[in-house]
Amino acid sequence: MTNDAFAWVPYCGAAPLPAEWFMRWNFDPVLILAIIGLLAAGHAWRRHARRWQWAAAGVAVLLFVSPLCALGSALFTARVAHHLVLSLVLAPLCLAALGARTRRKMPSLAVLTGVQAAVFWAWHVPPVYEAAMRSDALYWAMQLSITGSAMAWWAALRRAPAIAGTAGLLATMVQMGLLGALIVFAGRPLYAPHWFSAPAWGLSPLEDQQIAGLVMWVAGSGAYLLLAAVLLYRALGRQTALRPA
Template sequence: MDQPTRWIPYCGAAPVPAELWARWNLDPWLLLALTGVAIALWRLTRTPHEQRALLAAMALLLILFVSPFCALTSALFSARAVHHLALTAIVAPLLALALPVRRVPGGWAAWTGIHAATFWLWHAPPLYEAALSNDAIYWLMQASLTLTALALWRAARAAPVTGGVFALLATMVQMGLLGALLSFSGTALYAPHYIGPIAWGLSPIEDQNLAGLIMWVPGAGFYLVAALMLMARWFSQEQKAVAA
């Protein structure tokens, strides 16, 4: 294994366990941006349900980018997998619930493909390494993952039930496939995580395999549960229509 270059991602150098809880990210530009996003989206909410969804999404964004978890993603690729899943499978659907139901230009089929391509591209080792060595590319990665996921969830929510379910199940399959590839890989693919996992008791390949397992099982599970919820809601509506 080649000796990696010194990676200094946006969240800082990889921490060791003893220093993790001191590694809060209080970047004023980040805090200002999150505040601006929260205010702008709050003005679009109409119901207490939408407001609760928005507050939950913003709280999770604070955990992901402000808390010491941000620094942990510099050390562990498995933490990065949790980070990306939280953005795309929790934050994005919460934001979709906070916004009015509206058809997204392109529709569910286009956004299913666009989001899948975006997710896979950012997990290609050269692009991933670029994101962890340049702040502008890092934020491009975060923004593109979140926004394409938001478009997918909004499109699935506005689509007929068959389209929404297909979009979510297709995303589940591609997420599971990427996770399986990483889980069974015998080679550590991500240079920024060649050293960081060691302090946490993991080899680079163990960390990568764990990241794949996270994507494969709980990650894909988010989309399966969402698809089942869509189907259950549709069956409930059909039963009410028949009963009426």
């Protein structure tokens, strides 16, 4: 059992203990040079989007350089929060940083809603998740596919009419809530990489998993519901403003 505890060494390193996690910064030179290089390229290519480029770089540093990176090795709750930030924060910031005006024909919002859901669900299938926690290549495939599918979805959402956009947001809310509920009510711990690390944080593996599911269910699906309400409210407000007096 002790050997199994060290079998999971993901990209961010072995799971830290509570007393040391705040010192666990990730100074991977390849990652840092990649962030600096992308930031410099963005400044040269899209000068008008510099504030969004800095914001996206800041979120990337928070997720992959700060101690939050290592915390995701210890707790499934932290990993789920990490994935939500990829989808809800980093992806739209990257889109804004690119000054994205998609000119090429892209799939519809309905198609991209399904693609984003499939990618998100796939990486939370326990054997697939476990594989990503063993391999740096699969870990980055997870990060890039979640972020990339969310970027495409956000780009389609920006082009969609208000009703279609609201439907896409509500569909994403439903699939996110369903996955979170399945994780909460699984009845047994499913994610082996956190079986030995969660107890050091005062949580059983099942409790950690249930909190993670609630984060996905309540915070994740709630964020999409709020966005849907805002989009619909703005659309109704524009229609009211256009009506003749």
